[in-house]
Amino acid sequence: MAAPSIDALGQFSLTTGFGQFGRALHFTNSNEAMLAAAVIITGVFALGLQARALVPGRMQSLVELLYEFVRNMCVDTIGEEGLRFFPLVFTIFSFILLGNLIGLIPYFFAFTSHIAVTLALALFVFVFSTGVGFYTHGFRFFKFFVPSGVPGWLLPLLVPIEIISYLSRPVSLSVRLFANMTAGHVMWEVFAGFMLLLTASFGVLGVFAAIVPLGLNVALAALELLVAGLQAYVFAILTCLYLHDAVHMH
């Protein structure tokens, strides 16, 4: 059996990057992609802020577009108080967006496909928004788990449900992003593997048959581009929503 097997999950394997330095400090290949994302974001800002023109050029438009998009998201979702969290939301949004997009490039690592990464981000958002809730409302924040306008005898049932629903936020937040990115990359790899299998097994006929999974992968690329943007947006807007709950308690 010389036919290649499909290794759909090998792309997610962690190794160390940056040679000797990475091995010593456990700087992984996913951290390389994170660093690339951070450098690209900073670079886009540096380029966009070069002219500071009244009529913006392309890069400046891009930066302003991102800025106003996330700013409006914060203000619309959280309210005027949301501006305090704007840099945080922007950092998270741009980091995840760039991570998703970098992951789409062949041979680049998609760090958002790692549950450890997304769970860490989600837990940070969860702990932070809970902290904001207690900082803003003190112990009255516990009333968040007591739905208003509900008959008293229902509360023993509803309060645990509310608490479980609140505690499941980081799980859904992290799994959503992780699963979306993993699924897309696995499908890509599987279809690409099919192409190799077909060509290896059926010769010339297989080469022609391989056009089908190739076409699927092209379509999938468009879908993944959409998912990359959408999931970053979903993560950011849910972060805003949780912060809204923490600030307004309803």
Added chain:
Amino acid sequence: MRRLSTATLLALAPSAAFADTMPQMNFHNPLTLDQVGWMAVILVVLYLLLSCWGLPQVGKVLDNRAAVIAADLAAARQAKKEADAAAAALNATIVQARAVAQAEVAKAVNGAKAKAAAEAAALAAALEVKLDAAEAQIATARAAAVAAIRPVAADVASTILLKLTGIQPAEDQLAPRLDAALAARKVA
């Protein structure tokens, strides 16, 4: 939806595809958690860069643009106000000029009318004088003519009487009858 598709994919994909467990779930590998530590470092640096430098700078650019646009709009509004005022002043001037011109025209017309009337009056007066003179002349001529009639009439009457009767009428007999005849013909 997408989460479901992962699940189905994981269930349906050939087992060969998952020779090993998912690397994402391999928490025995220290790198799995080490990447989170480095992510924290990278994110903190990125957050500081964005919150202290990038985002405020973009905000400043946007604020500056909004201020410039507002200032331009205010200037445009001011200019419009001034233009409106200028137009109003122009209209007022035009109206005033028209009134002045009309007054001037009326004055000229009245002056011409007065002058024409005066000339007509003077002409009429001159004509009146001439008329009076002519009438006086006529009256004189008439009086002279009338005065010339009586001796001729007396002469003719005495001549006729002499030829018819052979008697030279007496002057005092002839005179009253002559006067009566002349009065009857309204000559005297």
